[in-house]
Amino acid sequence: MHYLVTGGAGFIGTNLCEELVRKENKVSVIDNLCISNTNVPFLTDIGVILYKKDIINFEDIKTCFKGVDVVVHLAAMNRAQRSIEMPLEANEVNIKGTLNCLESARQHGVKRFVNISSSSVYANQRDVLLQEDMPLAPPHPYGVGKLAGEHYARIYNELYGLKTVSLRFFSVYGPRQLGSIDKAGVVAKFIHHAMKDLPLEIYGDGTQLRNFSYVSDVVRCVLKACEKDEAVGEIINVANEREVDVNYLASVVKKVVGKEVEIKHTTALKGDPSRNPADTKKCEKLLSFTPGLSFEEGVEKTYEWYKQTTLS
Secondary structure (H helix, E strand, O other): OEEEEEOOOOHHHHHHHHHHHHOOOEEEEEOOOOOOOOOHHHHHHOOOEEEOOOOOOHHHHHHHHOOOOEEEEOOOOOOHHHHHHOHHHHHHHHHHHHHHHHHHHHHOOOOEEEEEEEHHHOOOOOOOOEOOOOOOOOOOHHHHHHHHHHHHHHHHHHHHOOEEEEEEEOOEEOOOOOOOOOOOOHHHHHHHHHHOOOOEEEEOOOOOEEOOEEHHHHHHHHHHHHHOHHHOOOEEEEOOOOOEEHHHHHHHHHHHHOOOOOEEEEOOOOOOOOOOOEOOHHHHHHHOOOOOOOHHHHHHHHHHHHHOOOOO
């Protein structure tokens, strides 16, 4: 099979590409490398074809879809705060870019398109489990863009017969997530800071809860979504059902890294929910999801990777 992974040079994309190559698939990547090019040597070494292109340019990317069997669409301007600061750019990438990829896939007869969405589509009322069919009211432009992408994926399935699946990711972490970049994921950021003897910066009081999901578990779900006919046309939460608060995350990082680093509380972020409680029944049923590691084991595995790399 020939897989095309948009945003494939990023954290989740690189982990996905590695598993696809291990399963003896041909793998191509579209990535503009705007966040980092640190994973490029790794992708090259494992035989991935890399197109340095931007998904907002339809004419530039459309030929990359020729001969492709499955597209996994990860490319996005991610992070809620980045979209709040740059809403126009977020709209270009997350809505126009997704439409460009869907249309390119349609024109070249791609068999399946797995659209990566986010828990950010849900409203900030988080006192009940977040179910795929509940009313939605995204609290920031990033969430709006991801919801629009879900609707476009649905339309391309219903109108054009492109087999689409949308997966809503929740707080993914693990090896190859960079903690030194702007607006880094909190697990990677805390590990990076602890290793550098820098304070662990917590927004608000640190009681906000997250369904931290280890990257290898998420990759397994993506592969199932690429293969299982039951998943076509569906929107599916992909998450570890266990909720962990940020204060506990900080304590786990300090224990794993073995340093008593300072905790620094700062102003809470706009649009940041107090909880993100995922209903995972659909994922368990359709994608056979079961977490492979506990949260504590996942943080330890992530730290072990950091100790062996200069890319953190």
